[in-house]
Amino acid sequence: MDYRNTLTTCTYCGCGCNLFLESLDGRLTGTIPCKTGPVNEGKLCIKGWNVHQFVQSGKRLTKPLLRKNRKLEEVSWDEALDFIASRLKHIKAADGPDAVGFFASAKVTNEENYLMQKFARAAIGTNNVDHCARL
Amino acid sequence: MIDTIKQKISGLLSDASVKGVVALKTANGHVTPCVFQKEDDLDMLSLGDMQASGDTRYPLNKVLITIARQYPDDVFGVLVRGCDERGLYTLYRLNQLDPDKVVPIGFCCPEELAKACECKKPYPDDPVAGEKTKEIFQNRMEEIEGMDISKRFSFWMDQFSKCIKCYGCRNICSMCFCRECSLECEDLVSKGSLPVDIPVFHLTRAMHMADRCIDCGLCEEACPSDIPLRVLYKKTSRIMNAEFGFTSGIEKQEKSPLSMLGPAPDN
Ligand code: SF4
Numbered sequence: 001m002d003y004r005n006t007l008t009t010c011t012y013c014g015c016g017c018n019l020f021l022e023s024l025d026g027r028l029t030g031t032i033p034c035k036t037g038p039v040n041e042g043k044l045c046i047k048g049w050n051v052h053q054f055v056q057s058g059k060r061l062t063k064p065l066l067r068k069n070r071k072l073e074e075v076s077w078d079e080a081l082d083f084i085a086s087r088l089k090h091i092k093a094a095d096g097p098d099a100v101g102f103f104a105s106a107k108v109t110n111e112e113n114y115l116m117q118k119f120a121r122a123a124i125g126t127n128n129v130d131h132c133a134r135l
Numbered sequence: 136m137i138d139t140i141k142q143k144i145s146g147l148l149s150d151a152s153v154k155g156v157v158a159l160k161t162a163n164g165h166v167t168p169c170v171f172q173k174e175d176d177l178d179m180l181s182l183g184d185m186q187a188s189g190d191t192r193y194p195l196n197k198v199l200i201t202i203a204r205q206y207p208d209d210v211f212g213v214l215v216r217g218c219d220e221r222g223l224y225t226l227y228r229l230n231q232l233d234p235d236k237v238v239p240i241g242f243c244c245p246e247e248l249a250k251a252c253e254c255k256k257p258y259p260d261d262p263v264a265g266e267k268t269k270e271i272f273q274n275r276m277e278e279i280e281g282m283d284i285s286k287r288f289s290f291w292m293d294q295f296s297k298c299i300k301c302y303g304c305r306n307i308c309s310m311c312f313c314r315e316c317s318l319e320c321e322d323l324v325s326k327g328s329l330p331v332d333i334p335v336f337h338l339t340r341a342m343h344m345a346d347r348c349i350d351c352g353l354c355e356e357a358c359p360s361d362i363p364l365r366v367l368y369k370k371t372s373r374i375m376n377a378e379f380g381f382t383s384g385i386e387k388q389e390k391s392p393l394s395m396l397g398p399a400p401d402n
Pocket residue numbers: 304307308309310311344347348349350351352353354355365368
């Protein structure tokens with residue numbers, strides 16, 4: 001028997017509520033808000049309370065998909081990243097950096113979002129940076 | 136106190152009378168619900184007192200239900216305060232836990248915590264550690280009961296209107312184990328919309344807790360809107376006591392009057 005509570009941060013928004021992901025024998029069984037987390041002090045919103053549910057959702061994308069001949073196909077990370085890099089280079093060369101836009105996410109950390117905008121501005125050279133919460 | 140409890144758990148684990156003990160531990164600077172299976176891990180044991188007495192209590196009975204559903208043939212120990220023991224008695228009564236498969240490891244709460252909770256029984260029946268302290272008078276409820284009816288009504292409606300419908304009060308509660316919940320029944324509570332239906336949402340829960348709530352206070356602690364939920368459920372529980380002489384979780388074998396058919400008992 002392997003019962004665990006893994007301390008982590010809610011992925012749903014930028015507040016950073018602390019919670020325990022409860023698991024039994026490798027399967028997530030629930031979410032418990034962390035009382036000693038300074039941000040949320042043992043409380044959560046309805047999204048946080050259900051954060052364990054999407055991890056094991058059958059609908060979740062777990063592998064990169066690439067559209068080939070109008071059909072999405074599973075490909076390796078290497079192939080997906082090579083494709084993205086070559087297309088970004090191509091678009092930038094053909095139409096300029098402002099032909100590219102970057103959408104950051106509420107579901108990642110502050111630091112990851114920082115990295116994203118840095119990449120947009122410094123590597124590609126565009127200020128076209130927006131966020132999924134404004135969609 | 137904690138050393139006596141460690142010894143007790145150690146004994147249970149070493150003679151294999153339990154498969155594990157549901158308790159709390161301190162890890163990474165946080166108190167966490169856990170299951171102890173090895174004696175060596177016991178130096179991490181916590182009783183749920185971080186800054187103040189009992190400020191990091193967690194629903195250990197709920198953890199036990201999760202495990203017992205998966206391992207119905209094994210015996211588990213569980214760390215219990217007075218409230219948790221009332222919870223165990225209630226869960227035995229409602230067939231959610233089998234008393235033959237549970238070894239409670241009880242300890243008494245200090246007076247300071249008993250006062251903060253206004254607890255009617257701040258100790259388990261058979262504590263391993265701590266001194267039994269007295270029942271505390273229910274001041275908070277008297278205060279609200281003392282308001283005239285229209286003031287009291289607006290007091291509660293104001294409180295309920297703060298609700299963000301997080302379902303935390305239900306989710307944290309060890310006595311809320313139903314697979315289908317009335318608070319998700321669309322005939323009572325509208326789905327996918329805010330503000331929450333008041334007072335239906337809160338009164339539905341209060342009605343359902345009337346013979347279940349063991350007054351642990353975890354719901355109120357989990358409520359992001361600081362709604363005095365515990366007082367609300369103390370009230371329904373007081374009605375149960377006045378009408379039927381019943382208080383949830385006090386007597387181990389007692390059946391709930393709400394689950395009996397036939398004429399009302401005499402008292
Ligand atoms: S006090 Fe709240 S969390 Fe505890 S048993 Fe009653 S309703 Fe459930």
